[in-house]
Amino acid sequence: IAGITQAPTSQILAAGRRMTLRCTQDMRHNAMYWYRQDLGLGLRLIHYSNTAGTTGKGEVPDGYSVSRANTDDFPLTLASAVPSQTSVYFCASSPGPQVGGDTQYFGPGTRLTVL
């Protein structure tokens, strides 16, 4: 089934640990995104990639890193997790490159708790 998958579905992590959230899409979309969603706040962009081999910083990039080695995969790494990174993380993709009407499609999300 075409779409976006994320792993893990949920995770409880000790502060200071390193964690990689995985995201894979099979729609051959050029652009991919990582968002976090917190109660009462809108989706906030962490990092994005317009095409394989390129990445860019979003609104809240600190404490996170990404890579885009190929079209399908866009992992998000927390180098040293802190409690403020407790959130629901959504990966998304769009046909891109970014133009008006470039619709984003979302993965099911990863619920991360940092203690």
Add this chain to the structure above:
Amino acid sequence: GQNIDQPTEMTATEGAIVQINCTYQTSGFNGLFWYQQHAGEAPTFLSYNVLDGLEEKGRFSSFLSRSKGYSYLLLKELQMKDSASYLCAATDSNYQLIWGAGTKLIIKP
């Protein structure tokens, strides 16, 4: 700065009509999206407007006024399954999406 405003919560009755408003301020504008998000699930695309006017898609319609920085989502013949959050997002000059916090719509029988 860039900002999207929409009501936090609305309540409506099954079978009725509800209008969810969204106002936006962005640096540049390249269109406005509406997404639906059921609790615990991912956002899913509903509509995109870039020109002024009303776009109708079955029970859902979306309106845009660029001069007023205003959009609304109109839901007709409400069903219980329409209980969800509705997210408004405007595309800025860099084609980045600026998201509102979402409007939680509660449908009562």
